Amino acid sequence: MTTAPSLAPATDTGTVLRADGVTMRFGGLTAVRNVSLTVGVGEIVGLIGPNGAGKTTFFNCLTGLYVPTEGTVSYRGTRLSRKPHLVTQAGVARTFQNIRLFANMTVLENVLVGRHTRTKEGLWSALLRGPGFKKAERGSEQRAMELLEFTGLAHKRDHLARNLPYGEQRKLEIARALASEPGLLLLDEPTAGMNPQETRATQDLVLAIRAQGTAVLVIEHDMRFIFNLCDRVAVLVQGQKLVEGTAEIVQADERVIAAYLGTPVEGMPTAPDDPTDPDGTTDQAAPTDATAATDPADSTVPAAATDPATPAAPATAPEAVATPDAAGEPDAPDRATPPDRATPPDQPAQGQTGDTP
Incomplete structure (x- = not known):
């Protein structure tokens, strides 16, 4: 790789990108909720989070592929158009996942x-x-x-x-x-599928781009790549910004660790409170253990678990329970005779007489 050409003026100061309260809904699903983020000139900012956190959707809102339901996006103090080609013409370029x-x-x-x-x-x-x-x-x-x-x-x-x-x-x-x-380059998982050597080469390339004054906002799942490269890192969880700061701050935050390991801690964003799922069904809160053990109105709990007057169902295997036949008499359960104790053909079975037809 040779000396980098001039990509953008390196003398500008201030904020290149400002996203304020960006929210993106698809019907009853909120993919991005009230996310605000800034990127300064010559700055590299990382955007991380578990799969499905809304990172690419947020990128699409920034570049005009999606029109945000709420919020604004500005580039160098000017509100960006809702048309992708005009966003590119303004000075924002991107790659795709x-x-x-x-x-x-x-x-x-x-x-x-x-x-x-x-x-x-x-x-x-x-x-x-x-x-x-x-x-x-x-x-x-x-x-x-x-x-x-x-x-x-x-x-x-x-x-x-x-x-x-x-x-x-x-x-x-x-x-x-x-x-x-562009004055701002958006990279969506630029090292996905790369080997370590290619990843290092990509890191060097991004640093060379930044050296020319072009700001970079990058989505990536490779934490080593992100923490070695970025000046700041923002974490999205369930469409909401959980934390933002330097690599040291983000790595030490217990909520970030919980977001990746699946362990809930205090202060974690909860799932959006929209009552309807994308498939049109309505979410119902699952009862707690205490409710399930004491509330007889819960149709999912057997009556025997809540009403002492109701006898518990027998723990007999289904095939061993006698069921009434057509005449109202219960049939005896079928029991196979073990092969080693089979009745000889010339002798009646136990409990029967030889003259029984």
Whole structure:
């Protein structure tokens, strides 16, 4: 990897991203609840949490893929549009949890796609291929090659994207995102599926991006990667922000440990109180042990457990209980005679006479 090209002005100070009270509901399901977060210029912020905590949904709210039910998202003090392409044009770029490259296009062509928000030439200029368009095309190709050098992919510029190894496909996605010259880069699990060597290379790449003044907000499940890389870390649990701070603060918080190990502690976010599940059913609170033992109205508790006057059901196996036949007489339970004690054919069974028909 060569010296990083200039990705964003490194002289700006202040807040790049501000999310205030972002909430995202899907029908009766609240995926993100009242999450606020800021990212400063040149800062790397990590977003962690168990699977299903709402991390990617929060990313989608930031980039316009989802319109938040409540809350606002601002970039450099200006409220972001609800249209993804305008969010990118404003200066926010992202990668995805699942790689989304143009598989049948070359490495260079994939990066050039990311330059469309920075190309000033219009449709007629492109169709007529005038001098202005050709100049812009040369500039875009030069910039794309700089980014391929930056990510270590310049020697594969003419390779089809589908033929790249997995780790290089991840790098190509980052290069394409950087082609739009963002001030904020959002990375959704950039090291997923990578080996330790590829993970270290990705960490170095993100640090090089930050060195040029581009802020980074990253979702990741690799805790070593997050804690070695990020200036601050925010933890989402059940769609709510549980804690935010330095790596040391987050690692020492018992609630974070409980969120990953499944042990409830005081102060943990509870499940959303929406009465209806996504499948349309209504949540019912499970009775406590004390209630189950004393409340005879609970239909899930046998009457014998709550009413002393009600006899308990016998603990007899179902097949050993006599049941009335059609005439009202109980049938004796079927009992197989053990093979070693079978009655000889020429002798009547015990309790029967030989002349019984």
